[in-house]
Amino acid sequence: xxxxxxxxxxxxxxxxxxxxxxxxxxxxxxxxxxxxxxxxxxxxxxxxxxxxxxxxxxxxxxxxxxxxxxxxxxxxxxxxxxxxxxxxxxxxxxxxxxxxxxxxxxxxxxxxxxxxxxxxxxxxxxxxxxxxxxxxxxxxxxxxxxxxxxxxxxxxxxxxxxxxxxxxxxxxxxxxxxxxxxxxxxxxxxxxxxxxxxxxxxxxxxxxxxxxxxxxxxxxxxxxxxxxxxxxxxxxxxxxxxxxxxxxxxxxxxxxxxxxxxxxxxxxxxxxxxxxxxxxxxxxxxxxxxxxxxxxxxxxxxxxxxxxxxxxxxxxxxxxxxxxxxxxxxxxxxxxxxxxxxxxxxxxxxxxxxxxxxxxxxxxxxxxxxxxxxxxxxxxxxxxxxxxxxxxxxxxxxxxxxxxxx
Numbered sequence: 070x071x072x073x074x075x076x077x078x079x080x081x082x083x084x085x086x087x088x089x090x091x092x093x094x095x096x097x098x099x100x101x102x103x104x105x106x107x108x109x110x111x112x113x114x115x116x117x118x119x120x121x122x123x124x125x126x127x128x129x130x131x132x133x134x135x136x137x138x139x140x141x142x143x144x145x146x147x148x149x150x151x152x153x154x155x156x157x158x159x160x161x162x163x164x165x166x167x168x169x170x171x172x173x174x175x176x177x178x179x180x181x182x183x184x185x186x187x188x189x190x191x192x193x194x195x196x197x198x199x200x201x202x203x204x205x206x207x208x209x210x211x212x213x214x215x216x217x218x219x220x221x222x223x224x225x226x227x228x229x230x231x232x233x234x235x236x237x238x239x240x241x242x243x244x245x246x247x248x249x250x251x252x253x254x255x256x257x258x259x260x261x262x263x264x265x266x267x268x269x270x271x272x273x274x275x276x277x278x279x280x281x282x283x284x285x286x287x288x289x290x291x292x293x294x295x296x297x298x299x300x301x302x303x304x305x306x307x308x309x310x311x312x313x314x315x316x317x318x319x320x321x322x323x324x325x326x327x328x329x330x331x332x333x334x335x336x337x338x339x340x341x342x343x344x345x346x347x348x349x350x351x352x353x354x355x356x357x358x359x360x361x362x363x364x365x366x367x368x369x370x371x372x373x374x375x376x377x378x379x380x381x382x383x384x385x386x387x388x389x390x391x392x393x394x395x396x397x398x399x400x401x402x403x404x405x406x407x408x409x410x411x412x413x414x415x416x417x418x419x420x421x422x423x424x425x426x427x428x429x430x431x432x433x434x435x436x437x438x439x440x441x442x443x444x445x446x447x448x449x450x451x452x453x454x455x456x457x458x459x460x461x462x463x464x465x466x467x468x469x470x471x472x473x474x475x
Contacts, residue, residue, distance in 0.1 A: 132157050132158060132159060132205075132465060132466075133247070133465055133466055134247075135204065135205070135246065135247030135248060135265075136246060136247070136248065137246050138245040138246045138290065138291040138292070139245070139465060139466065139475075141289065141475070142465075145333070145334055145335075146333045146334065146377050147289050147331055147333055147334075147335055147475055148333050148373055148377045148475070149333075149377070150463065150464050150465050150474065150475055151373075151375060151377075151462070151463045151464045151474050151475070152375060152376075152463060153375055153419060153420045153421050153463060154420075154463065155463040155464065156419070156461060156463055157206055157464065157465055157466075159205070159206055159207055160206050160224070160460075160461035160462075161461075162225065163224045163225055163460060163461040164181075164225075164227065165181070165182050165183065165419070165460070165461070166179050166180065166181065166182070166188075166224070166227055166460055167179070167180040167182055167425055167434065167457055167458070167459050167460070168180075168200040168209060168211075168222065168227075168457060168458045168460060169200075169427060169434055169450050169451070169454050169457040170193065170197035170198060170199060170200050170211055170212075170454070170455050170456060170457065171197065171450060171451025171452055171453055171454050171455075172196050172197055172198060172214075172452075172453035172454070172455045173196075173451070173452035173453035174451030174452040174453065175192060175193055175194065175195055175196070175197065175213075175216075176190055176191065176192050176193060176197070176451050177190070177191055177193055177197065177200065177211060177220075177222070177229070178190050178434075178450045178451055178454075179191075179227050180434065180448060180450075182418065182423070182425075182436070182459075185436065185446040185448055186448075187448070187450070188227075189227055189228075190451075191228075191229050193211050193213050193216070193220045193229070193232075194211075194213025194215070194216020194217070194218040194220060194232055195213060195214070195215035195216035196213060196214040196215035196216060197211045197212065197213050197214070197216075197220070197455070198212045198213075198214045198238075198239055198240065198455050198456055199211075199212050199239075199240055199241065199414070199455065199456030199458075199470065199471055200212075200222070200456060200457060200458035200471065201240075201241040201242075201456075201458065201467070201469050201470060201471065201472075202224075202458065202460065202462070202467040202469075202472050202474070203243065203250075203265065203467060204243035204244075204247040204250075204265055204466050204467055204468070205247065205265075205466065206224075206461075206464075206466065206467060207224075208221050208222065208223070208224070209221070209222040209224050209458060209460065210222070210241055211229075212238040212239060212240060212241050212252075212456075213232070213238065214237065214238060214239050214255070216232070217234060217235060217236055217237060217238070218232040218233060218234055218235055218238070219232065219233045219235050219238055219241070219268060220232050220233075221233065224460050224461065233267075233268050235252055235261075235263070235268050236252070236254055236257070236261065236270075237252075237254035237255065237256050237257055237259075238252045238253070238254070239253050239254065239255035239256075239282075239283065240252075240253035240255075240283060240284060240456075240469070240470060241253065241469050241470075242285060242294075242468055242469030242470065243265055243466075243467060243468050243469050244291070244309050244468075245287060245291025245292075245309075245466075245468055245475070246291070247265060247466060248265070249262045249263065249264070249265060249271065250262070250263045250264070250265045250268060251263075251285075251294075251469070252268075253282055253283065253284075253285070254273075254282075255281060255282055255283060257273075257275070258275060258276050258277055258279050258280060258282055259273050259274060259275045259276065259282070260273075260274045260276070260282070260296070260307065261273045261274075262274065262312055272312050274307070274312055274313065274314065276296075276298075276305050276307075276314055276317070278298070278301060278303065278305070278317050279296065279298035279301060279303070279305045279317065280298055280299070280300040280301040281297075281298055281299030281300030281301060281325075282296060282297070282298055282299075282305070283296075283297045283298075283299045283326075283327065284296070284297045284326075284327060284328045284329050284470065285297065285307075285329055285469075285470075286329040286330050286331045286338060286468075286473060287309070287331065287468055288331070288335065288353055289331065289335030289353070291309070291468070291475075292308070292309055292310055293306060293307065293308060293309060293315070293356070294306070294307040294309055295329055295338050295340075295351060295353075295356065296329070297326035297327060297328070297329055297340060298317070298326065299325050299326060299327065299343075300325070301317075302319060302320055302321060302322055302323060302324035302325070302326070302344075303317050303318060303319045303320060303324075303326075304317065304318055304320065304326060304340065304351065305317045306318075306356050315356075316356070318356075318357060318358070320340070320342060320345075320349055320358060321345065323344055323345075324342050324344055324345055324349075325342060325343040325344035325345075326340050326341070326342050326343075326349070327340075327341040327342065327343050327368070327369050327370070328340075328341045328369060328370045328371040328414070328470075329341075329371070330371040330372070330373060330380065330473075331353060332353075332380075332395050332398075333373065333377040333395055334395075335353060336352070336353055336354070337350055337351065337352065337353055337359075337398065338350070338351040338352075338353050339351075339371055339380060339393070341368040341369050341370065341371050341382060342361075342368055343367045343368060343369055343385070343386070345361065345363075345368075346363060346364065346365060346366050346367065346368055346384075346386070347361055347362050347363040347364045347365075347368050348361070348362050348364055348368055348371070348380075348382060348393065349361050350362070350398060360398070362393065362398065362399060362400060363400075364382045364384055364391035364393070364400055364403075365382075365384030365386070365387045365389045365391055365403065366384055366385075366386030366387035367384055367385035367386025367387065368382055368383075368384050368385075368391075369382075369383045369384070369385040369412075369413055369414070370382070370383040370385075370412070370413060370414045370415065370426065371383075372415070372416060372417055372424065373395075373417075374417065374421060374439060375417060375420075375421030375463070376421065377395065378394065378395055378396070379392050379393065379394065379395065380392070380393040380395060381417070381424055381439075382400075383412040383413060383414070383415075383426055384412070385411050385412055385413050385429060386411075387405075387409070388405060388406040388408075388409035388410035388411065388412065389403050389404060389405045389406065389412070390403070390404045390406075390412060390424065390426075390437065390442070391403050392404075402442070404437065404442030406435060406437075406444055407444055410428050410431055410433070410435065411428050411429040411430040411431050412426040412427075412428065412429075412435055413426060413427045413428070413429040413454070413455060413456075414426065414427055414455055414456040414457060414471055415427055415434075415435075415456075415457045415459065415471060416457070416458060416459040416462070416471050416472050417439065417459065418459055419459070419461060419462055419463055421439060422438065422439055422440065423436050423437065423438065423439060423445065424436075424437040424438075424439050425437075425457060425459050426457075427450075427454035427455055427456070427457045428447075428454060429453065429454060429455060430453075432449060432450055432451065432452055432453075432454065433447050433448060433449055433450060433454070434446075434447075434448045434450050434454060434457060435447060435448075436448070456470070456471045457471060458471045458472055459471075459472065460472070462474050
């Protein structure tokens with residue numbers, strides 16, 4: 070995959086990003102750490118909410134059909150369908166699990182969040198980066214970046230299937246109408262549009278200016294994507310209906326944009342910048358930057374709370390999580406992991422009580438209380454844990470990454 074010039078990486082280290090030399094931000098994992106697959110609970114917590122046939126049954130909404138973009142549940146909240154208990158019928162019987170791709174171990178660890186123990190481990194292709202729910206929520210895909218393949222997981226059994234050949238899958242998304250998968254081919258600086266089940270290539274959109282193409286999120290209408298270009302310090306705007314580039318724009322020289330998330334009201338994109346140690350604000354209509362808020366060293370992953378009030382920001386370089394108010398667009402609290410750490414990618418539990426994050430350089434997964442910020446468990450996993458997926462999650466359909474459901 071593409072990598073920045075060594076001078077750029079050295080500069081990033083100087084500003085305190087806290088990444089290994091030559092390894093960029095999301096693209097690779099490194100660092101010595103313990104290996105035993107055991108859990109160390111640090112404080113008691115209530116069991117996760119049940120997900121069986123009776124759980125949240127009154128709150129369920131019909132599963133949308135592929136072919137058109139489903140209307141939002143609430144016009145002023147793109148995450149209104151993601152409230153606790155609002156499970157789609159097809160995930161109602163999926164057992165609660167946390168799927169952890171270990172980039173350097175070429176494996177996935179499966180954690181039972183009720184016991185904080187690994188219940189399964191299986192091999193994948195080389196350099197698994199993320200575990201992504203399909204649009205219809207019936208498959209979890211492991212993106213094997215260097216292995217040029219996707220490993221499907223059946224979330225009903227937690228078992229992998231046969232790998233599907235796909236070029237350079239760093240990340241994976243789906244158009245909001247469910248018609249196409251979008252493989253983020255980082256090394257090729259391309260977005261590859263594919264059929265969502267067979268992964269047959271239909272179009273490759275090459276974006277030469279987007280070095281380190283990594284993460285994205287969509288506008289509220291699902292028609293436009295804002296895409297991060299990690300090693301170019303810029304963002305790309307893509308028309309998803311026409312599958313074409315609209316424009317790119319700079320954040321700043323030396324910026325390293327990572328995760329992207331839309332605000333609940335659909336007006337603002339938040340873009341984590343690992344080199345600037347904070348989050349950019351981008352107007353979701355004009356698609357231009359409008360501000361910046363500092364959070365902490367190595368700002369990386371972005372996750373909305375289940376009540377759509379708070380954005381959790383993982384500061385990988387300093388072992389902390391910043392909380393940004395969606396109402397004020399300002400940070401209002403910071404949680405620090407005991408002894409530090411490298412919180413990276415993950416997601417919020419179905420009941421909203423726990424924030425799960427991979428410890429990228431520490432071979433662990435963190436379970437963090439969203440009520441108090443206390444570390445609930447530190448679970449040993451394989452080497453280089455990255456884009457873990459908490460499953461099942463509330464919502465009607467997935468547009469990708471580790472679980473952006475609407």
